[in-house]
Amino acid sequence: MMTRDMTRTAGMRAALAALVLAAGVTVWTLARAIRVQTVPDTPAQTLASLETVARRMPRVPANIQQAVENDLFSPDRSAPDTPYRMPGEARADEAPKPEPAKPVVLGTAVATDGRSFATVQLGGDRPMLVHVGDKIGEWTVRAITRGKLTLVTADGTRAEITVPRPGP
Numbered sequence: 093m094m095t096r097d098m099t100r101t102a103g104m105r106a107a108l109a110a111l112v113l114a115a116g117v118t119v120w121t122l123a124r125a126i127r128v129q130t131v132p133d134t135p136a137q138t139l140a141s142l143e144t145v146a147r148r149m150p151r152v153p154a155n156i157q158q159a160v161e162n163d164l165f166s167p168d169r170s171a172p173d174t175p176y177r178m179p180g181e182a183r184a185d186e187a188p189k190p191e192p193a194k195p196v197v198l199g200t201a202v203a204t205d206g207r208s209f210a211t212v213q214l215g216g217d218r219p220m221l222v223h224v225g226d227k228i229g230e231w232t233v234r235a236i237t238r239g240k241l242t243l244v245t246a247d248g249t250r251a252e253i254t255v256p257r258p259g260p
Contacts, residue, residue: 189247192230197241197253208236 098104163169177183195214202208206224213219214229226233231243231251239255 191249192245194243194251194253195228195231197255199255200236200239200241202236202238210236210241212241 099108174183182188193215195212198211198213198219200208200210209221209223210233211219212222212228220228222228222233224233224236228243230245232245233241234244234250235242241253243251243253
């Protein structure tokens with residue numbers, strides 16, 4: 093086919109124009125993809141220096157002689173006045189904290205999409221709607237199931253409250 097035969101119909105002319113346009117866009121995109129842009133110079137941020145990494149905290153030298161003189165198994169050794177406690181462990185002389193007042197669950201509504209809620213009343217306050225994660229006094233709502241509400245306090249006390257059954 094000759095060029096003159098190919099450009100005779102309007103459809104062929106449109107197709108050739110589209111082909112030339114596509115080739116131009118391809119060349120232009122390739123040129124932009126290959127071109128390397130210069131990275132602007134930014135000042136280096138120093139979060140930690142080698143000086144602080146190389147310098148260590150001075151350690152107190154161990155007094156070996158004192159450790160040898162204080163015989164671990166000597167009969168005159170005695171226990172300390174207060175025993176060692178782990179962090180977070182309650183002391184023996186500490187009175188246990190009273191449990192905070194539990195709310196009354198008036199009803200629950202369970203949805204399959206996670207938007208469950210419950211109607212609760214704390215003491216003489218007015219009833220309110222709560223969702224998972226909401227706070228009621230010192231309690232935080234952990235789960236809402238059919239007829240039951242699971243609560244937890246900041247110190248880890250857990251309570252499961254059920255809806256009271258109506259009756260005479």
